[in-house]
Amino acid sequence: MTALLEDVKEKDKYKRLHDVIDAYKDKPGALIPVMNEAQEIFGYLPFEVQKEISEGLNVPLTKVYGIATFYSRFTLHPAGKYRIGVCLGTACYVKGSSLILDKIKEKLGIDVNETTPDGKFSIDSTRCLGCCGLAPVMMINNDVYGKLSPDDVDKILEKYK
Amino acid sequence: MEMVKVTIDGITKEVPKGYTVLEAAHSMNIHIPTLCYLKDINKIGACRVCLVEIEGAKGLQTSCVYPVSDGMVVRTNTARVRKARKYNVELILSAHDRSCLTCIRNKNCELQTLAEEFNVDEIHFDGDNIHYPIDDLSPSIVRDPNKCVLCRRCIAACNEQTVYAIGINNRGFRSIISPVFGRSLNESPCINCGQCIISCPTGALREKSSIEKVWDALNDPDTHVVVQTAPAVRAALGEEFGYPIGTLVTGKMVAALKRLGFDRVFDTDFAADLTIMEEGNELLKRLENGGPLPLITSCSPGWVKFCEEYYPEFIENLSTCKSPHMMLGAIIKTYYAQKAGIEPEKIFVVSVMPCTAKKYEIERPEMALYGIKTVDAVLTTRELARMIKEANIKFTSLPDEDFDDPLGESTGASVIFGVTGGVMEAALRTVADIVEGKDLDKIDYQQVRGLDGVRESLVTINGMEIKIAIANGTGNARKLLDAIKSGETFYHFIEIMGCPGGCINGGGQPIVPSRIKMDLDVKALRAKAIYEEDAQKAIRKSHKNPQIIKIYEEFLKEPLSERSHHLLHTEYERKELYSSKNNKENKKSATAAK
Numbered sequence: 001m002t003a004l005l006e007d008v009k010e011k012d013k014y015k016r017l018h019d020v021i022d023a024y025k026d027k028p029g030a031l032i033p034v035m036n037e038a039q040e041i042f043g044y045l046p047f048e049v050q051k052e053i054s055e056g057l058n059v060p061l062t063k064v065y066g067i068a069t070f071y072s073r074f075t076l077h078p079a080g081k082y083r084i085g086v087c088l089g090t091a092c093y094v095k096g097s098s099l100i101l102d103k104i105k106e107k108l109g110i111d112v113n114e115t116t117p118d119g120k121f122s123i124d125s126t127r128c129l130g131c132c133g134l135a136p137v138m139m140i141n142n143d144v145y146g147k148l149s150p151d152d153v154d155k156i157l158e159k160y161k
Numbered sequence: 162m163e164m165v166k167v168t169i170d171g172i173t174k175e176v177p178k179g180y181t182v183l184e185a186a187h188s189m190n191i192h193i194p195t196l197c198y199l200k201d202i203n204k205i206g207a208c209r210v211c212l213v214e215i216e217g218a219k220g221l222q223t224s225c226v227y228p229v230s231d232g233m234v235v236r237t238n239t240a241r242v243r244k245a246r247k248y249n250v251e252l253i254l255s256a257h258d259r260s261c262l263t264c265i266r267n268k269n270c271e272l273q274t275l276a277e278e279f280n281v282d283e284i285h286f287d288g289d290n291i292h293y294p295i296d297d298l299s300p301s302i303v304r305d306p307n308k309c310v311l312c313r314r315c316i317a318a319c320n321e322q323t324v325y326a327i328g329i330n331n332r333g334f335r336s337i338i339s340p341v342f343g344r345s346l347n348e349s350p351c352i353n354c355g356q357c358i359i360s361c362p363t364g365a366l367r368e369k370s371s372i373e374k375v376w377d378a379l380n381d382p383d384t385h386v387v388v389q390t391a392p393a394v395r396a397a398l399g400e401e402f403g404y405p406i407g408t409l410v411t412g413k414m415v416a417a418l419k420r421l422g423f424d425r426v427f428d429t430d431f432a433a434d435l436t437i438m439e440e441g442n443e444l445l446k447r448l449e450n451g452g453p454l455p456l457i458t459s460c461s462p463g464w465v466k467f468c469e470e471y472y473p474e475f476i477e478n479l480s481t482c483k484s485p486h487m488m489l490g491a492i493i494k495t496y497y498a499q500k501a502g503i504e505p506e507k508i509f510v511v512s513v514m515p516c517t518a519k520k521y522e523i524e525r526p527e528m529a530l531y532g533i534k535t536v537d538a539v540l541t542t543r544e545l546a547r548m549i550k551e552a553n554i555k556f557t558s559l560p561d562e563d564f565d566d567p568l569g570e571s572t573g574a575s576v577i578f579g580v581t582g583g584v585m586e587a588a589l590r591t592v593a594d595i596v597e598g599k600d601l602d603k604i605d606y607q608q609v610r611g612l613d614g615v616r617e618s619l620v621t622i623n624g625m626e627i628k629i630a631i632a633n634g635t636g637n638a639r640k641l642l643d644a645i646k647s648g649e650t651f652y653h654f655i656e657i658m659g660c661p662g663g664c665i666n667g668g669g670q671p672i673v674p675s676r677i678k679m680d681l682d683v684k685a686l687r688a689k690a691i692y693e694e695d696a697q698k699a700i701r702k703s704h705k706n707p708q709i710i711k712i713y714e715e716f717l718k719e720p721l722s723e724r725s726h727h728l729l730h731t732e733y734e735r736k737e738l739y740s741s742k743n744n745k746e747n748k749k750s751a752t753a754a755k
Contacts, residue, residue, distance in 0.1 A: 050341070051739065062326070062340070064341075065328060066329050070330075070332045
């Protein structure tokens with residue numbers, strides 16, 4: 001039953017994508033707006049989605065992919081249920097946030113901009129989150145964790161398992 | 162034409178208004194170095210090697226994109242310009258795999274030339290280097306991003322072909338030229354034409370080498386190694402040994418092949434004549450039966466794959482004829498094997514081709530005969546030159562020698578297969594004779610010659626009007642096919658060659674640096690050599706080739722016979738632009754640098 005529901009949901013997303021493509025088709029400069037909306041619909045721009053856009057707008061896939069990898073707002077992988085953002089802004093960096101990031105990467109076995117195979121966690125490195133007094137800082141979805149040391153990582157991640 | 166007055170390095174001259182500073186300087190014989198610039202193909206001002214000082218302009222400007230204006234004053238050789246150019250080349254070199262001595266492009270690398278000319282004796286910048294894996298999964302083309310200077314000339318060439326296999330991905334220091342989602346070229350729409358290779362200034366793109374495989378065969382006393390050479394090779398091979406572009410070296414090429422140890426040296430031209438017999442008759446049959454028309458030539462495996470991917474609705478229009486070297490491969494392993502009393506399994510057939518797509522073509526499963534390959538290895542013109550050098554053969558001192566019998570005899574019609582319009586002209590020479598039932602005096606069809614991207618003409622044979630068209634370069638083929646699809650136009654017979662200019666400008670031909678391409682029309686010069694050889698030939702119509710007459714008498718019986726169909730014809734299939742690949746893309750972008 002769940003599989004069926006997922007399938008229906010997925011088909012609905014593609015239908016919405018096709019509507020967007022139809023609305024923009026033949027308009028100059030359609031590509032980036034369509035990619036934007038596609039990212040809204042799917043949360044990321046996987047191969048199949050980029051291929052649909054390429055075919056729908058009659059633009060080479062190399063162009064779509066080039067844009068998708070150029071702008072940081074586009075992503076090629078689905079975000080995890082819990083999005084971990086480790087601040088690499090100046091204050092956090094000086095306070096050793098790269099060590100926190102390394103620990104998380106090691107713990108989850110994934111790199112920045114990747115998602116764990118179970119879809120639970122994804123890691124982003126972020127710019128300043130605006131609370132330098134708490135440096136080094138990370139966020140998991142909307143929860144903020146400050147004054148971290150690498151030893152804190154295990155316990156924090158445990159909460160979301 | 163509106164002219165403007167420009168002063169460059171103190172010389173004042175009137176130049177056309179649309180010129181760039183680079184073009185204006187070139188017209189005054191003032192050399193401005195370039196790297197990303199490639200005449201008619203790439204003009205983007207990315208590498209910043211062509212910097213110049215322009216009075217009134219802020220900072221240094223890239224001359225390859227900067228338009229001239231009236232009264233403009235330019236300086237190309239000031240201390241500031243020299244310093245900036247040199248730093249830019251140093252920066253490019255700092256992120257470059259500098260293993261020049263063992264690089265395929267050693268001594269023919271535009272970056273190396275610039276480093277020498279700019280007197281770069283030290284690289285002041287030593288930053289991070291990203292080490293990328295080499296993509297060698299394609300049967301034709303090897304990509305080494307570590308030697309890429311991101312000039313985008315390959316992308317421009319690929320886009321010109323409207324194949325769109327590669328693009329520029331990521332950004333900044335992590336920019337990389339590659340197919341989408343970190344795929345190999347082999348999993349992209351690449352048609353293996355190799356136009357990217359001959360556009361590349363460095364060693365970032367090269368053919369997948371078959372040299373070792375061929376040496377192994379030559380060294381094996383139990384293997385009978387037969388070589389065949391395509392028409393366009395003889396018009397370009399000489400360039401690798403210092404001859405001017407457009408020098409014919411047919412006799413020396415044959416002599417070199419014999420000295421390399423090939424047991425027989427045959428001529429793909431013979432099979433081009435055979436192609437005309439089959440394809441000419443296929444055209445007549447389709448004209449009689451009312452279709453499918455147009456008939457479109459199928460000699461170019463790059464074009465064939467392009468058709469299968471982008472225009473599958475035209476597959477039924479493709480001639481069923483195999484390309485000439487595949488025909489000869491099949492003939493060598495049957496007719497010749499029988500005549501020479503050698504088992505086909507013991508024969509190793511090598512094709513020397515101006516083409517990288519032929520390397521892909523021999524791997525197509527439908528080309529095998531009784532489970533064996535009919536052509537075992539393809540060497541490009543460049544690879545043959547490398548083998549000749551490796552064997553210490555003094556090419557320039559070689560005598561002229563002749564191809565071996567019985568598959569070395571050829572006509573003028575077959576030689577011109579190497580240039581756009583040539584297959585059409587060769588076919589017309591034979592078809593006209595067949596239809597008229599006599600040996601016509603008319604041999605040259607000037608209206609099909611030339612280098613324009615798309616050409617059309619109306620030929621009247623015995624009162625029958627045949628509408629013909631010729632396209633060279635798959636970008637031009639696309640224009641022509643779109644016009645046919647829209648119903649705008651109709652043709653009976655179309656020749657399409659995958660590379661701009663035809664095989665003379667194939668992806669396997671000697672690589673001519675961009676600065677020489679500014680001065681010389683390489684395609685026109687090589688084409689001239691081809692037409693020269695045609696004019697010199699005693700026999701200039703395919704059906705008059707005595708060995709062709711003989712092979713039909715002894716072996717094939719008649720064109721389109723059952724045996725011909727079995728050996729000389731093939732089939733095609735619709736191909737996906739991107740074959741599916743178990744969702745790997747969605748999990749991880751493999752272009753992400755490590």
